[in-house]
Amino acid sequence: MATLIKNIGTLAGILPADVLRLEGSAMNEVQSINNAYLIMGEGSIINFGQGQPSQPEESFDEVIDANGGYVLPSFCDSHTHIVYAGCRDGEFRDKIAGLTYEEIAKRGGGILNSADLLHNTSEEELYQQAMERVNEVIAMGTGAIEIKSGYGLTLEDEIKMLRVIKRIKESSPLTIKATFLGAHAVGRAYTGRQQEYVDHVCQDMIPAVAKEQLADYVDVFCDKGFFTIEQTAQILEKAAEFGIEPKIHANELDVSGGVQIGVKYNALSVDHLERTTPAEIEALRGSKTMPTMLPGASFFLGMPYGAAKEYINAGLGVALASDYNPGSSPSGNMRFVMAMGCIKMRLTPEQALNACTINSAYAMGVSDKVGSITIGKKANLIITKPIPSLAFIPYSHQTPIIKQIILNGKLI
Ligand SMILES: [Zn+2]
Known part of the structure; x- marks a missing residue:
């Protein structure tokens, strides 16, 4: 069973199989072929090139005409909280009225509000609500997402969330990684007893999550008003006993030390980074950790944007992700x-595309399977209408240019 995509105006995002992330000036280029074809089969990219394939068109089981549009690798979204109950549109009014994220959290809103809603929502209902968002992001060109727990904040509810993520993994065509974020906030039952909550995360939650094999990664909100560096280290050490790698929320609200602790524990990514000093860049140099920035949160909360350019000029890679969540980024639109x-x-548009594909794939540990046009990788593709250039994609960002979505070699 082989499918040909013909008449591709520009096939963009081509990389050799051994390139798992792009750093520094390597982010400046998107390798492309004009007037191209691509062959896929068994869910993967089999071949591609310029002009026509050597086999006759009739020998393919299916032929898709790209009509001169772009073919790109699907977006990879390495940081989401897409499983949640209801929404927080009430807090939207508080924000407009001038309350900060921290003030809303202090009033019992924010993450704890989502935890209350989630507690009162059945696993089935939670799954149904999340699948609506999953289908929404698929239609917008996302082919891989990482999903975090962290609106449970009790053992039972964290497990409930992670089981929902597992079910999405099994039932949707997306490539999915699950992250345990029990330390997203202190659960209500532990108000004023933060250290006891951290001990509970370590002694009870992590072993239970590991036993059911519900998490690929562990995450901690290491920031002002949330968890300290010492508590983060305690959680990461416990997770390491079970072979669970970290991804860290760091430097959103303050220069938290979260980047340095992430690098120390070989985190796959450190995420947010709205606040950066030269020390963060130095800490990341030579590490395996991908700095990941979440401009949707900066946009929604009116915070500074991450200094992506500085990171790239320092020779580092940068990934971008949506942070899709009900409180600070209610959108999973990677475009x-x-x-x-x-x-x-x-x-540049090239740097931004690389940040949303190969580097965000790396930041969720799947860049050997997705994130570029590479023989052997999953055929996760976006086919656009004819557009004048790569820059048109972010430039005209509300124009509906996506014509077809292919995941695992199949038209969606
Ligand atoms: Zn987040």
């Missing part, structure tokens, strides 16, 4: 993320 990367963070 808008790419546009903010260009408009607000001054990335």
Whole structure:
């Protein structure tokens, strides 16, 4: 069973199989072929090239005509909280009225509000609500997402969330990684007893999550008003006993030390980074950790945008992700993320595309399978209408240009 995509105006995002992330000036280029074809089969990319394939068109089981449009690798979204109950549109009014994220959290809103809603929602209902968002992001061109727990904040509810993520993994065509974020906030039952909550995460939650094999990664909100560096280290050490790698929320609200602790424990990524000093860049140099920025949160909360350009000029890679969540980024639109990367963070369209594909795939540990046009990788593709250039994608970011979505070699 082989499918040919013919008449591709530009096939963009081509990389050799051994390139798992792009750093520094390597982010400046998107390798492309004009007037191209691509062959896929068994869910993977089999071949591609310029002009026509050597086999006759009739020998293919299916032929898709790209009509001169772009073919790109699907977006990879390495940081989401897409499983949640209800929404927080009430807090939207508080924000407009001038309350900060921290003030809303202090009033019992924020993450604890989502935890209450989630507690009162059945696993089935939670799954149904999340699948609506999953289908929404698929239609916008996302092919891989990482999903975090962290609105449970009790053993039972964290497990409930992670089981929902597992079910999405099994039932949707997306490539999915699950992250345990029990230390997203202190659960209500532990108010004023933060250290006891951290002990509970370590002694009870992590072993239970590991036993059911529900998490690929562990995450901690290491920031002002949330968890300290010492508590983060305690959680990461416990997770390491079970072979669970970290991804860290760091430097959103303050220069938290979260980047340094992430690098120390070989985190796959450190995420947010709205606040950066030269020390963060130095800490990341030579590490396996991908700095990941979430411009949707900066946009929604009116925070500074991550200094992506500085990181790239220092020779580091940068990934961009949506942070899709009900409190600070209620959107999983990676094309808008790419546009903010260009408009607000001054990335070139090429750098922004690399940040939303190969580097975000790396930041969720799947860049050997997705994130570029590479023989052997999953055929996760976006086919656009004819567009004048790569820059048109973030430039005209609300124009509906996506014509077809292919995941695992199949038209969606
Ligand atoms: Zn987050």
